[in-house]
Amino acid sequence: MFLKINTIFAIIFIFGTLICTIKPQPGPPVVDETTRWKKCFPTNQSIYDFQVETLQGEYTDLSQYKGQVLLIINVATFCAYTQQYTDFSPLIEKFNSKGFTILAFPCNQFYLQEPAENHELLNGIKYVRPGNGFKIHKNLHIYGKLEVNGENQHPLYEFLKDTCPGTINQIGKREELMYNPIRQNDITWNFEKFLVDRNGFVRYRFHPTAWSHGQVLTPFLNKLLAESYKA
Known part of the structure; x- marks a missing residue:
């Protein structure tokens, strides 16, 4: 059974690689843009007011992360940015040691780059992309698939976008965006990020290209980690 699973994911990986070589990679070019970030608006609402679905189909409160600095990311397996994993x-x-956790939310709205069902997602990360037996850190929490844009957008992402202005003026190519309606403040692509402080307030928004192996976020992380939790 283990060999069969590996074979299936190997075939998926080869197929995905062939597609990437035949067609230009969709989405924003994979470059490092240190200036593509925005400060969020002050608000009295926190992410602790929201529930999200686990990979097992159960719902859990984000209030379990009180006191932690969080990085919230929408992810996809067949994306050029998947190497950020x-x-x-x-x-x-x-x-x-300072209290930092990453929350990842798979989404299939950008060129259908996350076709897996919830029960398949972890094997996709382990055997496809990044693959090679990739080990998921215990403080990287991967949740169930959701929609970040459009009429069925998850309430958490509606809140994140309302609280934080977009990082660029242009969303993307219409044929690559699998949702309606399109709004100016939409999530632009996979691996867009939000930094949340210890009290659940979203503070910064980052375009997928604002990364550079995490170095772009480091000054902002240091700032939020130095702040105290107000119980």
């Missing part, structure tokens, strides 16, 4: 564990390890 390899930076997550080193980033967590660097700040783990």
Whole structure:
């Protein structure tokens, strides 16, 4: 059974690679843009007011992360930015003792780059992309698939977008965006990020290109980790 699973995911990986070589990679070019971030608006509402679905189909409160600095990311397996996964564990390890956690939310709205069902997602990360037996850090929490834009957008993402202005003026190519309606403040692509402070208030928003192996976020992380939790 284990060999069969590996074979299936190997076939998926080869197929995905062939597609990438035949067609230009969709979405924003994979570059490092240090200036593509925005400060969020002050608000009395926190992410602790929201529930999200686990990979097992159960619902859980985000209030369980009180006192933690959080990085919220929408992810996809067949995206050029998926290699950012390899930076997550080193980033967590660097700040783990200070109370830092990453929450990842798979989404299939950008060129259908996350076709897996919830029960398939972890194997996709382990055997496809990044693959090679990739180990998921205990403080990288991967939740069930959701929609970040459009008429069925998850309430959490509606709140995040309402609280934080967009990082660029242009969303993307219409044929690559699998949702309606399109709004100016939409999530632009996979691996867009939000930094949340210890009290659940969202503070910063980052375009997928504002990364550089996590170095773009580091000054902001240091700032939020130095702040205290108000119980």
